[in-house]
Each structure stands twice: as structure tokens, then as C-alpha cells.
Amino acid sequence: MYFQFLGFPSASHKIDRAAIAKTLQRGAQAASCPIVPHPISFRSNPRRRGQAALCCLLVLFTFVTTSSDAQEQKPRRRHAEEAIVALQPFSLDEPAPVRLAYYAPRAVPRAEPVAHDNDETDSVPKIDNNAAHPVISGRRDVLRNGIAYAPSNAPATVKSAIWATNSLRRKPYVWGGGHGSFNDNGYDCSGTVSFALYHAGLLGAPLPSNDFLRYGERGRGKWITIYARPGHTFAIIAGLRLDTTDLRYGTDIGPRWHTDFRDTRGFDARHPMGL
Structure with missing residues (x-):
């Protein structure tokens, strides 16, 4: 069918x-006749x-x-075009030999001695270990085993104050000590400073802390500076702090030399005339 x-x-x-x-x-x-279109009836x-x-x-x-x-072929063509990577140019020539870098030791020139006008040993501080009058070259004193070495460039009055104060390094702190006499069994802060100034020839009688507010001239001195306030006094002599307060350990209280400094807020700086 x-x-x-x-x-x-x-x-x-x-x-x-x-x-x-x-x-x-x-x-x-x-086929041999011309085709004449005519409607086809269905x-x-x-x-x-x-x-x-x-x-x-x-x-x-x-x-x-x-x-x-x-x-479907359009996205395939687009992905195919995106996937095409341009080929890198290459050469058919023979590859160049590989060059390796290596370390070649060089002769290092030796340092030649430089001639100086003064020998380097001159800059090293020289110490005079005299038990009574220890001295060190320069402008600042040095503390060794509790003993201050006076600088050689300091005036004689400053050296005398340093050497005399070394004798107090084993004295205890005594409130009011050193005020009745310069030679005492113990000393307080103002008595210690008065002792040093007395042996420097700069003070005739001990002074309390309040009186040091009017001592000498205002400001810091070249060799000796006294810091005073009501209730406490200490001094800086040639770079060392002469004080009865132990700021480092807190146990060695008395007339001692210290290498560390302390806060001077609230203190007035005074110094002997010319020093």
C-alpha cells in the first residue's frame, strides 16, 4: 500500500x-517542448x-x-579559535654552546700600614694607680671598685674633692651626718656634698639642702654642678654622680660615686664660681 x-x-x-x-x-x-506552468489539481x-x-x-x-x-558549529569554531596559540618562532640552526659562569679567585691586596703623626696608644687613657691620688688621662673621671679616678686635665681643686670623697665610700647614711663636723661616722646627702666642696677649698662650713639653692652661680658648671631642692642634694663632679641614693640596686645607701645619672626635674642647678 x-x-x-x-x-x-x-x-x-x-x-x-x-x-x-x-x-x-x-x-x-x-522534454522537447517548452514547459508551460499550469496549476496542479490535487x-x-x-x-x-x-x-x-x-x-x-x-x-x-x-x-x-x-x-x-x-x-552548534558556531561555538565550536569560537572555542577552536580561542584555543589556537601562536607558535613561537624557532630556528633550525645549530644550538649555541652553553656558557657556564664560574668563580675565579682574585688576588686581594693587603692593607698597608698608614702613617700617623701620633701613635694610637696615645688615645688610650693612662691610669696612675696611686692609692691616695688615682689619676686617669682626659677630662672625665672613671669609677673602678667604688674609687673615682680624677681626670688629669681637671683643676687641682676638683682633683682634691674627688680624692677626699673616695674616703667616704664605706660610710653609712646618717640623717644630719656631716653637719656638726666634716669628719663624722656617717653622712647625709647635703653633708656629703659639703664634704667634697670643703676639701676643694670652696666651702667653709656644711650647708643643708635648702641653702644650696643659693650657693654659687645659677646653672651647670664646667667641672662641678650641684643639684638642690628642699630635702635633697647631689652633685656631678667631672662626670660622676656623688649621691646618697642608689638608683640601680636600692641597697647601697650612703655617700657613693655612681656612673648613672638621675632625673633633675624639680632640682635647681648651681655651680661654684669659675668651675
């Missing part, structure tokens, strides 16, 4: 050879109507599949 619907004779029908020859003859005549022949419908379906199916394939 399917072949009959398309216009082909089935196997059950007999082939009419005369009809086939007649049909071929008509086709040859039609109402009279249902077989042709089925053939036309089938052709339309085939054309529609072909169009749909072709458009879908084209849409």
Missing part, C-alpha cells in the same frame, strides 16, 4: 508494458496530494536539522 500511495505499482499488479512505453514517449515529447488525484505533503515534511525536516547543526 505504501508503494501504491507514492505512485509505484505493487508486486500484485501486472506490469503493462504498453502503458509504460506510452508514458515514456509522452515524457520525451514534453483534488482529483489523492496520490499526488500525499506525495506533495511528504516532500514538504522532508524539506522542513532538512531545514530544521541544518539550522541546528549551524548553531
